Amino acid sequence: MIYFDKVSKFYGSNCVALEDITFSVEPQEFISIVGHSGAGKTTLLKMILAEEKPTKGGVFYESVNINSLRKSEINHFRRKIGTIFQDFRLLPNKTAYENIAFAMEVAGRSDEEIEADVPYVFELVDLTPKMHNFPHQLSGGEKQRVAIARAIVNHPDIIIADEPTGNLDPINTYEIVQILKKVHSLGTTVILTTHNKGVIDSIGKRVVTLDQGKIVRDDKEGKYSL
Amino acid sequence: MFWTNTKRIIRSGFTNFWRNGFISLSSVLIMVITLFVIGSAIFLGAVLQSSLAQLKNKVDINVYFVTTAVEGDVLAVKKSVEGLAEVANVEYVSREDALAKFEERHKNDQLTLQALEELDDNPLGAALNIKAKDPSQYEAIAAFFKSDDALSRNGSSIIDKINYYQNKNAIDKLTKIIQSAEKVSFGLTILLVVLSVIITFNTIRLTIFTSREEISVMRLVGANNMYIRGPFVVSGIIYGIISAVLTLLIFYPVTLSLKGVTENFFTGINLFEYYIANFAQIFLLIVCSGILMGAVSSFLAVRRYLKI
Numbered sequence: 001m002i003y004f005d006k007v008s009k010f011y012g013s014n015c016v017a018l019e020d021i022t023f024s025v026e027p028q029e030f031i032s033i034v035g036h037s038g039a040g041k042t043t044l045l046k047m048i049l050a051e052e053k054p055t056k057g058g059v060f061y062e063s064v065n066i067n068s069l070r071k072s073e074i075n076h077f078r079r080k081i082g083t084i085f086q087d088f089r090l091l092p093n094k095t096a097y098e099n100i101a102f103a104m105e106v107a108g109r110s111d112e113e114i115e116a117d118v119p120y121v122f123e124l125v126d127l128t129p130k131m132h133n134f135p136h137q138l139s140g141g142e143k144q145r146v147a148i149a150r151a152i153v154n155h156p157d158i159i160i161a162d163e164p165t166g167n168l169d170p171i172n173t174y175e176i177v178q179i180l181k182k183v184h185s186l187g188t189t190v191i192l193t194t195h196n197k198g199v200i201d202s203i204g205k206r207v208v209t210l211d212q213g214k215i216v217r218d219d220k221e222g223k224y225s226l
Numbered sequence: 227m228f229w230t231n232t233k234r235i236i237r238s239g240f241t242n243f244w245r246n247g248f249i250s251l252s253s254v255l256i257m258v259i260t261l262f263v264i265g266s267a268i269f270l271g272a273v274l275q276s277s278l279a280q281l282k283n284k285v286d287i288n289v290y291f292v293t294t295a296v297e298g299d300v301l302a303v304k305k306s307v308e309g310l311a312e313v314a315n316v317e318y319v320s321r322e323d324a325l326a327k328f329e330e331r332h333k334n335d336q337l338t339l340q341a342l343e344e345l346d347d348n349p350l351g352a353a354l355n356i357k358a359k360d361p362s363q364y365e366a367i368a369a370f371f372k373s374d375d376a377l378s379r380n381g382s383s384i385i386d387k388i389n390y391y392q393n394k395n396a397i398d399k400l401t402k403i404i405q406s407a408e409k410v411s412f413g414l415t416i417l418l419v420v421l422s423v424i425i426t427f428n429t430i431r432l433t434i435f436t437s438r439e440e441i442s443v444m445r446l447v448g449a450n451n452m453y454i455r456g457p458f459v460v461s462g463i464i465y466g467i468i469s470a471v472l473t474l475l476i477f478y479p480v481t482l483s484l485k486g487v488t489e490n491f492f493t494g495i496n497l498f499e500y501y502i503a504n505f506a507q508i509f510l511l512i513v514c515s516g517i518l519m520g521a522v523s524s525f526l527a528v529r530r531y532l533k534i
Contacts, residue, residue, distance in 0.1 A: 078448035089446075102444070110230070
């Protein structure tokens with residue numbers, strides 16, 4: 001589904017973010033990418049989103065080179081991916097409901113669809129009572145659940161979660177992982193980065209370990225080992 | 227889909243305006259100042275134009291004829307002067323008119339009137355009051371009288387005197403003042419308008435700078451440029467409209483309070499009446515400037531953050 005072909009990324013001449021990365025993600029896989037800070041996890045995810053371009057090599061989505069997409073095609077491509085960030089990145093001037101409605105609006109969905117689907121995803125992430133609150137009125141865990149709701153509302157092919165539990169306490173972390181597992185069980189590919197050992201061990205799926213921009217391990221049913 | 231999107235963009239622009247209350251307020255304030263400067267430039271122009279017109283109107287040259295000049299000759303001179311390209315109009319003052327005017331002017335001055343009665347003939351000659359189209363053209367008109375031989379009969383000139391030569395200095399000075407006043411005020415107006423437009427542009431840029439994170443999130447959710455930019459431009463237009471209305475409201479008491487001052491000082495123009503009489507044009511200009519500034523600066527300011 002996603003294929004990294006000998007991808008390298010340099011910032012400047014002597015800062016190596018990624019070096020010679022080759023791996024693929026299969027449809028409906030749950031893959032965790034682990035590594036220390038600065039190992040290149042976020043850069044790798046940014047490349048899937050076409051936020052960064054590789055210095056060498058190419059990133060393919062179903063045999064289309066992401067980096068050769070034109071701007072308007074990138075917008076369409078990004079709508080197939082749901083993203084979740086450590087710092088939530090909700091739109092602060094929109095209520096939780098509007099944040100999710102916005103993602104549907106940009107995907108060109110009708111008002112009727114929005115009215116039907118938004119309450120449904122709030123139910124899925126168990127946040128219906130706070131649907132009309134603004135982000136600053138929500139706790140970290142609640143914000144992350146809104147972000148997950150936003151990521152899944154357009155039925156994306158892939159969910160990319162960049163350290164989604166980084167700012168959360170253990171209970172919220174557990175809940176977020178449960179939601180991600182549920183989303184995965186509904187047939188969505190999930191790519192997760194984290195440095196939380198507990199999270200990796202509780203998932204028990206494929207683990208790719210990055211170190212200094214290189215893949216050092218790729219285990220089918222991995223544990224956290226660094 | 228187009229209409230749905232347009233509707234959503236406009237709605238979102240209004241919501242953003244409302245929810246970013248404080249930022250909206252400061253943008254509106256700055257824009258009011260800018261529009262006020264633009265409006266003041268219009269008023270200044272009007273005042274200046276009317277006072278310059280007044281000054282220009284006061285400048286004329288008077289050609290006095292000798293008392294023995296025949297009316298027919300004077301009228302012939304009038305006709306030929308009127309034929310000159312530089313001349314705006316010529317007023318003929320006959321000997322009788324001149325006397326009547328003199329008496330009117332000195333009606334409280336018994337001594338002068340008595341002296342006048344002592345004379346057995348009207349001592350005043352006929353005169354032509356000539357107004358040029360432009361103050362700088364008096365020289366040419368005066369020269370015309372000097373050169374024209376037809377003005378004399380029996381070898382002696384029927385012209386007694388031309389006051390241009392006495393007033394030459396004053397006229398020259400006035401011409402220069404008028405010309406430089408026009409230049410300076412034009413330059414100053416342009417400068418002020420440009421400065422305040424730049425300030426407005428920067429303010430709006432700052433308000434959008436505070437939204438840069440939001441723009442990048444929108445980008446990552448897959449929103450296209452129009453969908454991101456639209457609400458900002460709509461908010462910019464709302465800033466413009468609100469500021470324009472506020473500015474127009476402010477001008478009402480301002481011109482009303484300046485009414486007396488301008489009338490006394492510049493004679494001829496009443497700013498308040500000018501405002502009311504030209505309200506449609508001023509309204510259009512202020513509102514259009516506001517909308518244009520708001521929309522263009524928002525449009526340009528968002529561009530920076532759309533690159534992701």
